[in-house]
Amino acid sequence: MFNKTIREILDDLAKGEYSSREITGALLDRIKSLDAGLNSFITLTEDQALANAEAADSARSKGEAGLLCGVPIAHKDIFCTQGIRSSCGSKMLDNFISPYDAYLVKQMKDAGVVCLGKTNMDEFAMGSSNETSYYGPVKNPWDTGRVPGGSSGGSAAAVAARFVPGATATDTGGSIRQPASLCGVTGLKPTYGRVSRYGMIAFASSLDQAGPIARTAEDCALLLEAMAGFDPMDSTCIDRDVPNYSASLTDDISGLRIGLPKQYFNGQTNAQVGKLVDEALKELESAGAKLIEVDLPHAELAVPTYYVVAPAECSTNLSRYDGVRYGYRCEDPVDLEDLYCRSRSEAFGDEVKRRILVGTYVLSAGFYDAYYRQAQKIRRLIQEDFVSAFEKVDLVASPAALSTAFKFGEKSEDPVEMYQEDLYTIPANLAGLPAMSMPCGLIDGLPIGMQLVGKHFEEGRMLNAAHQYQLRTDWHQRAPAQYGGES
Amino acid sequence: MEWETVIGLEVHVQLKTKSKIFSGAAVDFGQEPNTNACAIDLALPGTLPVLNKEAVSMAVQFGLAIDAEISRRSVFERKNYFYPDLPKGYQTTQLDEPIVGRADILLELEDGSQKGTEKMVRLHHAHLEEDAGKSLHEDFAGKSGIDLNRAGTALIEIVSEPDMRSAAEAVAFLKKIHSIVTYLGVSDGEMSQGSMRCDANVSVRPKGQEEYGTRAEIKNINSFRFVERAIGVEVERQIDLISDGGTVVQETRLYDSDKNETRPMRSKEVANDYRYFPCPDLLPVELDESYIQSLKDALPELPDAKKKRFCTDYGLSNYDASLLTQERPTADYFEAVESKCEDAKLAANWVIGELSAQLNKDDLKITDSPISPDTLGLLIVRVKDGTISGKQAKQLFELLWTEGGEVDQTIESKGLKQVSDSGAIGSFVDQVIAENPQQVENFRAAPEEKRKKMFGFFVGQVMKLSQGQANPAEVNKILKEKL
Numbered sequence: 001m002f003n004k005t006i007r008e009i010l011d012d013l014a015k016g017e018y019s020s021r022e023i024t025g026a027l028l029d030r031i032k033s034l035d036a037g038l039n040s041f042i043t044l045t046e047d048q049a050l051a052n053a054e055a056a057d058s059a060r061s062k063g064e065a066g067l068l069c070g071v072p073i074a075h076k077d078i079f080c081t082q083g084i085r086s087s088c089g090s091k092m093l094d095n096f097i098s099p100y101d102a103y104l105v106k107q108m109k110d111a112g113v114v115c116l117g118k119t120n121m122d123e124f125a126m127g128s129s130n131e132t133s134y135y136g137p138v139k140n141p142w143d144t145g146r147v148p149g150g151s152s153g154g155s156a157a158a159v160a161a162r163f164v165p166g167a168t169a170t171d172t173g174g175s176i177r178q179p180a181s182l183c184g185v186t187g188l189k190p191t192y193g194r195v196s197r198y199g200m201i202a203f204a205s206s207l208d209q210a211g212p213i214a215r216t217a218e219d220c221a222l223l224l225e226a227m228a229g230f231d232p233m234d235s236t237c238i239d240r241d242v243p244n245y246s247a248s249l250t251d252d253i254s255g256l257r258i259g260l261p262k263q264y265f266n267g268q269t270n271a272q273v274g275k276l277v278d279e280a281l282k283e284l285e286s287a288g289a290k291l292i293e294v295d296l297p298h299a300e301l302a303v304p305t306y307y308v309v310a311p312a313e314c315s316t317n318l319s320r321y322d323g324v325r326y327g328y329r330c331e332d333p334v335d336l337e338d339l340y341c342r343s344r345s346e347a348f349g350d351e352v353k354r355r356i357l358v359g360t361y362v363l364s365a366g367f368y369d370a371y372y373r374q375a376q377k378i379r380r381l382i383q384e385d386f387v388s389a390f391e392k393v394d395l396v397a398s399p400a401a402l403s404t405a406f407k408f409g410e411k412s413e414d415p416v417e418m419y420q421e422d423l424y425t426i427p428a429n430l431a432g433l434p435a436m437s438m439p440c441g442l443i444d445g446l447p448i449g450m451q452l453v454g455k456h457f458e459e460g461r462m463l464n465a466a467h468q469y470q471l472r473t474d475w476h477q478r479a480p481a482q483y484g485g486e487s
Numbered sequence: 488m489e490w491e492t493v494i495g496l497e498v499h500v501q502l503k504t505k506s507k508i509f510s511g512a513a514v515d516f517g518q519e520p521n522t523n524a525c526a527i528d529l530a531l532p533g534t535l536p537v538l539n540k541e542a543v544s545m546a547v548q549f550g551l552a553i554d555a556e557i558s559r560r561s562v563f564e565r566k567n568y569f570y571p572d573l574p575k576g577y578q579t580t581q582l583d584e585p586i587v588g589r590a591d592i593l594l595e596l597e598d599g600s601q602k603g604t605e606k607m608v609r610l611h612h613a614h615l616e617e618d619a620g621k622s623l624h625e626d627f628a629g630k631s632g633i634d635l636n637r638a639g640t641a642l643i644e645i646v647s648e649p650d651m652r653s654a655a656e657a658v659a660f661l662k663k664i665h666s667i668v669t670y671l672g673v674s675d676g677e678m679s680q681g682s683m684r685c686d687a688n689v690s691v692r693p694k695g696q697e698e699y700g701t702r703a704e705i706k707n708i709n710s711f712r713f714v715e716r717a718i719g720v721e722v723e724r725q726i727d728l729i730s731d732g733g734t735v736v737q738e739t740r741l742y743d744s745d746k747n748e749t750r751p752m753r754s755k756e757v758a759n760d761y762r763y764f765p766c767p768d769l770l771p772v773e774l775d776e777s778y779i780q781s782l783k784d785a786l787p788e789l790p791d792a793k794k795k796r797f798c799t800d801y802g803l804s805n806y807d808a809s810l811l812t813q814e815r816p817t818a819d820y821f822e823a824v825e826s827k828c829e830d831a832k833l834a835a836n837w838v839i840g841e842l843s844a845q846l847n848k849d850d851l852k853i854t855d856s857p858i859s860p861d862t863l864g865l866l867i868v869r870v871k872d873g874t875i876s877g878k879q880a881k882q883l884f885e886l887l888w889t890e891g892g893e894v895d896q897t898i899e900s901k902g903l904k905q906v907s908d909s910g911a912i913g914s915f916v917d918q919v920i921a922e923n924p925q926q927v928e929n930f931r932a933a934p935e936e937k938r939k940k941m942f943g944f945f946v947g948q949v950m951k952l953s954q955g956q957a958n959p960a961e962v963n964k965i966l967k968e969k970l
Contacts, residue, residue: 098532099526099531197533198533199534202768205768235535235537236535236770316567316576316762316764319569319576319577320530320574320575322569326529326531340569363567363762364760364762368762368764
């Protein structure tokens with residue numbers, strides 16, 4: 001049962017093969033017995049999940065089944081869930097029981113999902129390895145001595161370990177795509193503005209976007225249909241119809257033009273990674289796609305640009321965590337300054353503090369023009385690189401990560417080295433473009449993914465290409481040794 | 488040494504929108520603490536701002552009313568600092584691209600040494616921003632209470648150039664702003680409730696010097712009177728300081744109305760770097776011509792235009808028109824009275840005179856007047872048609888004010904009718920003449936210049952006889968004849 005995809009589960013539920021209550025119960029048991037080894041969940045909401053599963057079964061029997069009625073999923077702990085702790089992976093919000101549901105959470109409830117719990121993540125979504133969580137690191141199910149990637153490490157690991165068939169996650173610089181790649185699952189970051197950010201705890205406002213992680217492009221399409229849509233409570237959300245992503249999955253991709261940036265395919269990539277990505281591209285070619293070289297001249301500026309803009313925005317987004325109204329407050333503060341200083345020092349981890357300090361610096365008088373304003377200008381150039389490229393191609397391809405999963409502690413000593421992990425994924429966030437990663441091979445038993453970047457609001461075309469690839473290959477069906485097998 | 492005062496004002500005006508500038512919580516004064524603060528106002532994790540359209544149109548209306556530049560594109564920025572009444576740790580405001588640009592504001596000075604003169608004060612700009620909450624330091628035993636009801640209320644901040652040279656000019660500017668925003672209905676301008684607050688930037692320099700002196704900022708002054716006093720004592724303080732060899736420190740000060748002095752603000756005076764940058768949660772505000780034009784078309788008659796009209800249509804003096812148009816309710820009241828009695832001069836006199844005096848005495852607003860414009864209008868009609876004398880009218884006014892009732896009924900019941908019958912008056916005059924033969928002889932013998940005063944004696948006697956009810960005009964006429 002736990003190997004089933006969302007598509008299969010929906011079919012099974014419709015046929016009455018089993019009930020939502022049954023599969024929910026089975027997955028909860030699985031999580032309880034196996035997650036100690038992975039630490040992918042922060043909070044398990046067992047009673048609510050079972051109750052909701054029963055309600056879903058009841059709705060289905062009355063013919064009132066929503067798009068995802070009865071499907072068990074998990075939410076990254078960055079989404080506010082009413083009545084349930086929403087910690088964002090931080091001591092600062094360990095005691096925060098959200099009084100409201102994020103818009104996305106509400107939409108998915110309306111679609112009928114059954115939420116099993118909140119998944120672990122890098123603190124305040126800052127990280128590429130899920131090593132910065134207050135709740136301890138998440139382990140990669142493919143090799144528990146290695147990181148699952150971040151910041152959505154919990155969601156990616158939970159899906160890879162077959163704890164849930166799908167999970168929500170967020171991506172600011174690659175936090176869906178990179179862990180998906182490292183865990184051998186499929187993850188998608190939509191166009192900026194496609195999904196509401198209301199109730200999604202903010203890291204970098206102009207870059208954050210919520211998206212699905214699942215084992216197939218087909219499942220991502222289903223989840224995205226439920227997540228996408230206009231929300232008047234988010235001023236940056238776009239009012240635009242949500243296409244039927246599932247319907248276009250099987251479109252013919254002959255003539256689809258896939259761009260290969262020469263900056264990424266210049267032989268400087270890890271050789272094994274490069275080889276697997278090339279093979280994946282050949283698969284797409286055999287399905288009718290055309291491979292065309294493109295030029296992204298400002299590619300190497302993406303990481304430094306991001307690490308000016310994102311910290312700047314996060315430094316102000318995190319100012320509200322001050323121990324005054326909710327969240328962590330230090331004991332016996334002596335005065336206001338003490339309250340602020342100790343609450344924040346005691347409750348924020350090192351990476352969060354590092355980024356707040358960097359962000360404060362680049363916005364400060366005398367440095368704003370040289371750093372923040374300059375970075376925003378370069379961001380425009382990076383976006384224009386894609387605009388030019390998309391005149392010649394429909395999608396842009398690259399590896400989704402530098403390499404396979406690294407060992408714990410390998411990069412956490414050198415923040416800048418860790419930041420380089422996001423090399424391929426950051427440009428799509430800076431340009432607001434949709435992007436996804438899908439498994440395209442194993443290197444020494446560890447998964448690696450390929451990334452596709454699409455034009456604004458062309459998630460359908462991207463999913464279509466991914467699905468066609470997944471029809472011809474089976475990397476997405478491989479399971480980590482201790483977590484695969486028959487249901 | 489002759490000194491010159493330089494004043495610039497920043498006026499914060501709370502807009503009368505139903506909900507806050509970035510959230511749907513209600514805007515309401517005097518509620519229980521934290522009952523009007525929703526998730527967005529509390530800056531809960533994950534919350535986002537959505538701009539209130541009405542706040543935008545109110546800001547544009549203000550700009551149009553003062554003939555200012557209206558920015559077709561304006562941007563919200565984050566102004567970062569930590570304080571418990573600022574939940575997000577930043578205030579969403581505007582900096583480089585505010586919604587309203589430059590304007591020239593013409594002031595007419597009414598009091599003091601500059602009475603009757605005009606002064607042009609330049610507006611630097613006006614922008615939209617959100618208000619902070621309130622910190623209450625009493626009642627909490629060593630702690631402070633934070634009330635976030637006010638947090639997120641829509642404000643326009645109106646910033647002048649440092650063009651004012653006296654406290655009187657500053658007050659005139661403030662009154663003009665007050666007049667405009669209340670006329671437009673975009674604010675209730677209640678300084679006592681904090682819906683309009685003034686920060687005054689004050690400096691002095693030797694007369695003739697081009698360079699500005701160092702300025703001190705006096706924050707959150709909440710009445711016209713206090714603005715005048717605060718500027719006065721601050722100027723004195725600065726002059727004394729400099730004359731004694733000291734230098735003025737650039738700092739924020741508060742006006743203490745009990746002690747009538749300014750003192751530095753309690754909070755730590757570290758120069759704040761606000762790290763402004765455009766708010767990534769909000770889109771730039773883009774206005775098109777048809778939107779601006781429709782607001783322009785819907786503007787009500789503004790104070791200046793109304794004043795001109797009162798002068799030309801009603802023949803009122805500049806002074807009277809000015810007083811009547813200062814506040815829109817007063818102007819509306821006056822016009823209602825005038826339309827009832829059809830005598831602008833009398834209507835103006837009564838509104839500016841008796842009515843205003845009573846309102847002041849009882850500390851009432853004209854909208855709470857116990858005498859309606861209709862009633863006052865009828866009272867004036869009864870003076871004009873001779874039913875009552877001027878003196879009786881005053882008595883009638885007081886009766887209506889304290890006891891209520893209608894004009895005609897009260898005239899009847901209190902016997903306030905004037906005696907105008909020439910026969911009746913004739914007999915009073917005859918009686919007075921008969922009873923005062925010596926004075927009559929003296930009068931007839933006296934030269935012209937001396938007669939006026941003597942005449943008054945006879946008038947007084949007739950009035951006494953008639954118990955004050957004789958029509959004075961008639962008395963004069965008949966007395967003249969008979970004498």
